[in-house]
Amino acid sequence: MNIYLAGPDVFLPEPLEAARAKKEICAKYGFVGQFPFDNALDLSGLTPVEAGLAIYKSNIQLMDRCDLIVANMTPFRGPSMDVGTAFEMGYMAAQGKPVFGYSNDGRLYGDRVPQPTPEHDENNLFVEQFGMHDNLMLEGAIYTSSGDFQGKQIDTASYYTDLSVFEAVIQLAAAKLLS
Template identity: 35%
Template structure:
């Protein structure tokens, strides 16, 4: 399972060391980290497109939402989260202090904690959320760092990596779901073109899209049985056949 790491960490002076440590942390939890420095582009337009390509390949986007150059998260990170949401990716993030946006702005600006307007006289959003509602509502926000976020994704246990966890006990149902997961991963890797793979699988299996997302989460961090002979048409066909089998169970 691939995770795109969004955040201002790419601007760190020790970015290479940070990236290696982040990759190692992700590997320990069963994930493959995709980081904006991976592509090596130096032109602004190419960096933009390359980052979008990495997000497309990921199944999950994890963001560093800590304040950056002010009281709010990095603006590029916010865009990437919106793009991931539009692609129906799972999104989550972390902050060192899970305080309300109102508290954070006033703390950073050195003002009364109960103040309702910032130094520019603009109203401060006050829903008790750690970030602007457009980020805090769709994304799981964890207090801590990257590893704390990964723990939450893995259900709090790095070692609970069985692909059958939280999936049906019926082996035929699990086999059918494996075909769906393979299809979703091939779409994410760009091997199959599908504008809304989750909806496609949900339609074939006659389940809600939330159920498909649940399968993705349950399989998160686990590999699929290798079959180098498979082609895109084979994977799509197997998913459809497995969908019919799943409906008949």
């Protein structure tokens, strides 16, 4: 089974090293990991918008070839996960493919959003308090697709590179899908 490896890992200083390490873990449990950079793309001569659209189309093609998604839901540039990864989770869920997620931040979403009052943020807007690690639509995609979620608080020095929670969710996926 092919796993689409979604997440902000593409923004790491060494994204191909992250991809290699994740693919090795996938292989250990009987999966083939597919990283967003796996399709060969020539972006030379393209405008930034054209390059962005080419990457979008390439990632859609890659997701279409995969059987499930494992999404890195570790908060990225704010209290919530990477928005591109959120889209990819929804795309795969809409195709009826299993969605698995993990986070290297073990706190619930409501605990990560600064709240001057118990239920509202600094703009006096309601903050979700559903006991979930991110937006209810994202965890809904996980649990209604027979997927699973794992979260654990990882030290800030290895917040985006520690793969222990990733490996735990790969083990769960193997138990659910390969047994």
